[in-house]
Amino acid sequence: MSEPLLFELSSHGRTGFSLSCLDVPEKNIDTIIPAQFQRTAAADLPELSEMDVMRHFVHLSSLNHHVDKGFYPLGSCTMKYNPKINETLSRTESFAATHPFQEEAEVPGALQLIGELAEYLAEITGMDDVTMQPAAGAHGEMTGIKIMRAYHEANGNPRHKIIMPDSAHGTNPASATISGYQTVQIRSTPEGLVDIKDLKEHLDEDVAGFMLTNPNTLGLFESQILEIAELVHGVGALLYMDGANLNALMGLVRPGDIGFDIMHFNLHKTFSTPHGGGGPGSGPVGVKAHLSKYLPSPVVVNKDGQYRLDDDRPDSIGKISGFYGNFGVMIRAYIYIRMLGAKGLKRVSTTAILNANYLMRILEKTFLLPHKQHAMHEFVLSGDWQLEKGVKTLDIAKRLLDYGIHAPTVYFPLIVHEAMMIEPTETESKETLDYFAETMIAIAKEVDENPEILHEAPVNTPVSRLDEGLAARNLNVKYVADAQ
Numbered sequence: 124m125s126e127p128l129l130f131e132l133s134s135h136g137r138t139g140f141s142l143s144c145l146d147v148p149e150k151n152i153d154t155i156i157p158a159q160f161q162r163t164a165a166a167d168l169p170e171l172s173e174m175d176v177m178r179h180f181v182h183l184s185s186l187n188h189h190v191d192k193g194f195y196p197l198g199s200c201t202m203k204y205n206p207k208i209n210e211t212l213s214r215t216e217s218f219a220a221t222h223p224f225q226e227e228a229e230v231p232g233a234l235q236l237i238g239e240l241a242e243y244l245a246e247i248t249g250m251d252d253v254t255m256q257p258a259a260g261a262h263g264e265m266t267g268i269k270i271m272r273a274y275h276e277a278n279g280n281p282r283h284k285i286i287m288p289d290s291a292h293g294t295n296p297a298s299a300t301i302s303g304y305q306t307v308q309i310r311s312t313p314e315g316l317v318d319i320k321d322l323k324e325h326l327d328e329d330v331a332g333f334m335l336t337n338p339n340t341l342g343l344f345e346s347q348i349l350e351i352a353e354l355v356h357g358v359g360a361l362l363y364m365d366g367a368n369l370n371a372l373m374g375l376v377r378p379g380d381i382g383f384d385i386m387h388f389n390l391h392k393t394f395s396t397p398h399g400g401g402g403p404g405s406g407p408v409g410v411k412a413h414l415s416k417y418l419p420s421p422v423v424v425n426k427d428g429q430y431r432l433d434d435d436r437p438d439s440i441g442k443i444s445g446f447y448g449n450f451g452v453m454i455r456a457y458i459y460i461r462m463l464g465a466k467g468l469k470r471v472s473t474t475a476i477l478n479a480n481y482l483m484r485i486l487e488k489t490f491l492l493p494h495k496q497h498a499m500h501e502f503v504l505s506g507d508w509q510l511e512k513g514v515k516t517l518d519i520a521k522r523l524l525d526y527g528i529h530a531p532t533v534y535f536p537l538i539v540h541e542a543m544m545i546e547p548t549e550t551e552s553k554e555t556l557d558y559f560a561e562t563m564i565a566i567a568k569e570v571d572e573n574p575e576i577l578h579e580a581p582v583n584t585p586v587s588r589l590d591e592g593l594a595a596r597n598l599n600v601k602y603v604a605d606a607q
């Protein structure tokens with residue numbers, strides 16, 4: 124029988140964490156694990172040298188495309204560089220060894236970080252209070268909608284509809300529907316903005332709120348936002364901002380100053396955490412003062428310079444996370460904000476906008492650009508000119524991988540035919556942007572000269588085109604010993 128693994132973790136750091144309860148005498152394994160559950164033969168574990176293991180994982184990491192390997196202009200998702208200092212600091216023991224069941228008095232540092240981060244987010248957006256509980260943007264949407272419901276019910280005025288534009292991200296209608304609301308979709312204008320006439324036709328006293336992404340998913344700033352806010356508030360409804368595109372606004376526009384009552388943040392996007400493939404995320408929700416009392420309980424409050432958990436919140440919508448959200452993502456966001464400061468955050472947004480417009484003005488000569496006005500941090504091309512020659516947007520997306528570039532978001536937003544949604548982010552150099560533009564132009568040339576290669580792409584990747592629908596429905600993941 125193998126020797127039991129013993130921990131030796133001493134008390135340390137400002138969280139005062141200790142695992143002394145696991146400090147069991149070495150030979151006393153029977154008191155921890157009943158005899159019938161103990162292993163009788165040694166585990167058949169592979170024996171490998173550190174070097175073999177290192178090479179194995181480095182090799183594996185190079186099979187997949189990721190933001191540390193190459194350009195990743197996945198619109199809406201904001202795949203920017205994630206500073207490595209975030210990773211190092213979020214793994215320091217005093218944070219990483221904190222347990223959610225610890226007493227409040229043992230984790231003042233963690234509470235201070237959560238409290239200060241909420242204050243920064245409020246300052247950046249002009250909101251009055253921010254909860255850090257939601258674990259993703261979509262979770263934040265659901266939280267925001269619960270707040271909407273609590274507000275209307277407290278006013279003796281339950282409502283049943285939530286309006287959103289046809290350019291909305293799929294999570295918006297999903298969040299409204301899962302919360303029991305009827306989703307009402309309104310049209311965008313040919314310029315890609317909210318169709319005010321259509322909005323007016325659908326606004327009535329049964330509308331709980333209007334959910335809007337600003338800048339919207341076409342990368343366009345909703346320039347009529349003040350009029351929209353007035354119309355929405357005119358029928359007693361609330362204005363919700365999907366804040367996934369906040370990286371275009373920081374230091375330039377504050378959602379709380381232009382009529383939004385509620386918004387969610389995507390910390391993992393705007394404030395840099397490695398994400399994709401389902402996590403990790405953090406979707407704080409900010410509200411204006413008239414909605415503060417509905418925020419999920421507990422709320423981190425600052426009492427006489429000490430950050431504390433306040434759960435004396437009779438009007439709260441209740442707890443929406445098992446504990447207090449994804450703390451590791453909050454640490455990264457906190458570091459990102461503190462490192463950049465107010466001026467740096469503004470530069471994030473202005474550079475993200477500059478980079479997107481730079482690429483857009485080059486590529487509009489080769490690809491159809493349906494919405495031609497100045498963009499914010501992303502823009503949407505259409506592959507319609509290439510489709511006429513028998514090549515789909517999906518083929519272009521796959522071909523980009525052969526050149527070491529991840530595809531843009533494709534076929535979204537739904538209102539652009541053969542859409543390619545490109546978000547370069549602020550962290551890419553001009554050389555990388557130029558390489559991407561040259562590659563897109565080279566692919567367009569291939570469409571004319573050698574469309575077959577596009578139908579077969581990718582040809583340089585470990586596996587070529589997969590049946591993604593089948594893979595999603597019939598997931599079959601297994602360990603293959605000779606995968607190399």
Ligand SMILES: *Cc1c(COP(=O)(O)O)cnc(C)c1O
Binds near residue numbers: 365368389405
């Ligand atoms: C990413 C995104 C969401 C959803 O956020 P998650 O954190 O992935 O749940 C919602 N709206 C828009 C516009 C997004 O880009």
